[in-house]
Amino acid sequence: MLSKDRSLEDSGLRYLPNLNQEKKNTSPNQEIFPLTATVNQQDHLEVGGCDIEVLIEQFGSPLYVLDESTLRTACRAYKESFEKYYSGESLVIFASKAWSCTTICTIINSEGLGFDVVSGGELFTTLKAGVTPEKIYFHGNNKSVEELEYAVESGCKIIVDNWLELENLTKITQNSNNKPVEILLRLTPGIECHTHEYIQTGHIDSKFGFDPTQIEEVFKFVSQQKGLSCIGLHAHIGSQIFELQPHLDLPEVLAKWLLTAKEYGLPIKTINVGGGLGIRYIESDDPPSIEEWVRTVATSVETACKKHGLELPQLIAEPGRSLIGSACVTAYQVGGSKIVPGIRNYISVNGGMSDNPRPITYESLYSCVVANKMSEPCTEKITVAGKHCESGDVVIKDATLPKTEPNDILVVAATGAYNYSMASNYNRIGRPAAVLVNQGEANLFIERETYQNLLERDRIPERLVNSVN
Numbered sequence: 001m002l003s004k005d006r007s008l009e010d011s012g013l014r015y016l017p018n019l020n021q022e023k024k025n026t027s028p029n030q031e032i033f034p035l036t037a038t039v040n041q042q043d044h045l046e047v048g049g050c051d052i053e054v055l056i057e058q059f060g061s062p063l064y065v066l067d068e069s070t071l072r073t074a075c076r077a078y079k080e081s082f083e084k085y086y087s088g089e090s091l092v093i094f095a096s097k098a099w100s101c102t103t104i105c106t107i108i109n110s111e112g113l114g115f116d117v118v119s120g121g122e123l124f125t126t127l128k129a130g131v132t133p134e135k136i137y138f139h140g141n142n143k144s145v146e147e148l149e150y151a152v153e154s155g156c157k158i159i160v161d162n163w164l165e166l167e168n169l170t171k172i173t174q175n176s177n178n179k180p181v182e183i184l185l186r187l188t189p190g191i192e193c194h195t196h197e198y199i200q201t202g203h204i205d206s207k208f209g210f211d212p213t214q215i216e217e218v219f220k221f222v223s224q225q226k227g228l229s230c231i232g233l234h235a236h237i238g239s240q241i242f243e244l245q246p247h248l249d250l251p252e253v254l255a256k257w258l259l260t261a262k263e264y265g266l267p268i269k270t271i272n273v274g275g276g277l278g279i280r281y282i283e284s285d286d287p288p289s290i291e292e293w294v295r296t297v298a299t300s301v302e303t304a305c306k307k308h309g310l311e312l313p314q315l316i317a318e319p320g321r322s323l324i325g326s327a328c329v330t331a332y333q334v335g336g337s338k339i340v341p342g343i344r345n346y347i348s349v350n351g352g353m354s355d356n357p358r359p360i361t362y363e364s365l366y367s368c369v370v371a372n373k374m375s376e377p378c379t380e381k382i383t384v385a386g387k388h389c390e391s392g393d394v395v396i397k398d399a400t401l402p403k404t405e406p407n408d409i410l411v412v413a414a415t416g417a418y419n420y421s422m423a424s425n426y427n428r429i430g431r432p433a434a435v436l437v438n439q440g441e442a443n444l445f446i447e448r449e450t451y452q453n454l455l456e457r458d459r460i461p462e463r464l465v466n467s468v469n
């Protein structure tokens, strides 16, 4: 069993003693590790009934290991909580920017959720996974004309972000005899939240959405376009938010906008409150549960609508991180080490900023364990470095770990959101494979990129080929 001295600060290790307990009422976003994480008799970390060491032998490393059960639990928590707390109609849509691929879309679609996409590529992926276009909402602050045409052809709904898009959509639809294209308008709510500056989107100085001072002009323009039907309003505050207050404030702002929309005769039936619920990356993170978040959002929408004499609209929420973030871990292998006397001890792993750019981009913190030494005492303070040519390529600074050696398996938790989807080929390193684990079964759902894959789109101009001696 796990030794007591594992209770060390902020490395996620305090959570290990709970790994072997049944987590019946836990909200996935409040756990650092997937809900099925446990320590087996070989003293190895297991996720979804699969030993991480065995997975590495089978699929190589680095490896994203996605736990199907945690993902499905989060989907159900959102859906059931909206059914419980909101008297009107509701829809939860997955912000697929968190991780867009056909298997993930298939799982989430089977749970009855819809999808938020922000590019032609995300739309294509979602449609290929068999999602009906009526449940897809196309976002983005700079959709190209081609993307808008693709969205219109596909029959998905479009969340319009700015004037140019409105004008382009008007041109695309004005000579069509088809039924009007259903759009939602994204507005900047001017609500601050205490998250990293780059991931705050709802404050006034934001590149996203119409400025609220233009609201009447926008409503007037939209009401005059016969090719467009404005069925909803959208606002998103930010991401990785632990406070509930911004979500209490937003419905009041939306309700006032709804009143104005009514004056212009817009057929609004939906409000979309965005996503943003945070997850626990390190022990000191303390996000509200999915149920608490939904209760806050649902009751504050009902209160605001009642206050302003509005009928309850369809309520959409579009979480990304809190649906998939905690369902995945990334398993690396340990390589070399370096001691900088009196300053820091480093170990390097065989991945880093190309498979997880969040630490170098947002200074994000993570928790890790050594998956093949789960009960060894954590005696070392070690900085886990990535293998890329950037000094800032550090996966975790000052992690508390057992003594490690080359080929040990270092597992970083909560890597399901904005990791694979933000991954790159920096230093010509192929993106890792991803496996789906469930009840002891492991299925590859994204192949590892090979050297050959890295060359697939390279073209050498003929004149250079001929000039080679």
Ligand SMILES: Cc1ncc(COP(=O)(O)O)c(C=O)c1O
Binding pocket: 095, 098, 116, 139, 201, 236, 238, 239, 240, 274, 275, 276, 277, 318, 319, 320, 321, 322, 417
């Ligand atoms: C418009 C919009 N909706 C939803 C999301 C998902 O946010 P999160 O992953 O924090 O739930 C984002 C992410 O930034 C977003 O920009």
